[in-house]
Amino acid sequence: MHVLRLVFLLCAVAFATPSFAARCGGDFNTFIAAMSAEAQAAGISQGVISQALSGVTQDPAVLNFDRRQRGTFNKSFEQYVSTRVGPGRINTGRAMMQRHASLLSRIEQQFGVPPQIVVAIWGLESDFGKGDIGKLPVVRTLATMAHDCRRSELFQGELLAALKILQRGDLPLRDLIGAYAGEIGQTQFLPSSYIKYGVDFDGNGHVDLRHSVPDVLASTCWPPPPICCTLPASRTARPMAKAAPISKRCASGTGRRSIARPSAISPTS
Secondary structure (H helix, E strand, O other), X not given: OOHHHHHHHHHHHHHOOOOOOOOOOOOHHHHHHHHHHHHHHOOOOHHHHHHHHOOOOOOHHHHHHHHXXXXXXXXXXXXXXXXXXXXXXXXXXXXXHHHOHHHHHHHXXXXXXXXXXXXXXXXXXXXXXXXXXXXXXHHHHHHHHHHOOOOHHHHHHHHHHHHHHHHHOOOOHHHOEEOOOOOEOOOOEOXXXXXXXXXXXXXXXXXXXXXXXXXXXXXXXXXXXXXXXXXXXXXEOOOHHHHHHHHHHXXXXXXXXXXXXXXXXXXXX
């Protein structure tokens, strides 16, 4: 799981306040029936609920992956970046900054995030949209995670948010494909972030974070992403409880002055 995904997950944990009634564990079909009732109460149409949840099954591979990723939280920033950033990716980033210069300029004017930051996140998360952005059905993934009792309330909320994406018409069910925690698109938004922060920057009436580069890059900047805030002094991933104050500072905007212009991918460097 990439750095930005972890930050979004931490923010979701820190600020998630709704309480959901579906009981985790037990019979999976009974759980899905309870989630269907929750979705209907949240205003999701019966047509969307039936389309998305009818016949859905658990995915054991998702649970296995979730239990294997503890090592990610123990790496320093330097250790993590050394496996993700190299000359090839930096050179591609420079080329992308030139190709999308006009778009990135408009985004910076509107949201205040420098192009270098936007392109760096884009490259890290999905190799500028050309890498692996997930191959798993998001609804099945989130239903599996929500049924598991480790973080059931969080993922129940994400499942409802995924259904809202379908109801808004942003993506059809066949395109609601993502990674092992339900992250969607070229900068890997959890569904709740997709709903809250997705921007229709190409003006076609839908937020498409899988295919629309304008939507992807603008959404990554609104609000200015927490990754742009000052890193902890240790620069080592912190437990969720300790990360909450950092997330709150970033979400409130008090960390926005720490946004820097990394020279590594600057076209003039």
